[in-house]
Amino acid sequence: MKVTRIVTNVDTRDIAAAKCFYQDVLGLDLLMDHGWIRTYGSPGEMNIQISFASEGGSRTPTPDLSIEVDDVHVAYERMTRAGFQIEYGPVDEPWGVRRFYVRDPFGKLINILAHE
Template identity: 80%
Template sequence: MKVKRIVANINTKDIAAAKTFYQDVLGLDLMMDHGWIRTYGSNEEMSVQISIASQGGSETPSPELSIEVDNADAALEGMKRAGFPIEYGPVDEPWGVRRFYVRDPFGKLINILAHKQG
């Protein structure tokens, strides 16, 4: 047996509210829409990971999702333009990532990060 996929499920009455955050700003594709559930994703190959944490690092709260992007600063500007509240950062962390925390439309704390080059 092997794990093929891990899917984060966020419960909400307003699934349409996800579009701006996950599709418009982060650029994910709408992969499935059954009316009661919408799945956003990418056809790019991604690592399957699950993290168990007592904090978010740098003594921050543990985020509910971490989303790695290729450019954290571009993601930050997109979030700001769309009006999503930034709660931490941007900051270059000592473990080699540039990141910030933002609240999605459902109040979930999201860690947006990019690995620093070099």
């Protein structure tokens, strides 16, 4: 298993406020918009992304960090084997990802996901 992408999430009730600063002023592209989350970044390798969310989707809390991996099953096994408590999932979400939530050692809610 290898990490393929890490995405940070900013919890906000005013998702639209990000457009002016991140898209209009900084020139990032709107890469994804599900209504409850908008992700801005660069096309291609997507090395830079920042998301603004009012929830984590599926009525879950907004995670502090999203980490995309190439194999969610392997990541899940490694987390449980290491003794980290899974707080949600693994689950196949309607927007095309398989994911689970886990707390890191600092109490941050981490969304581990893979696009299907």
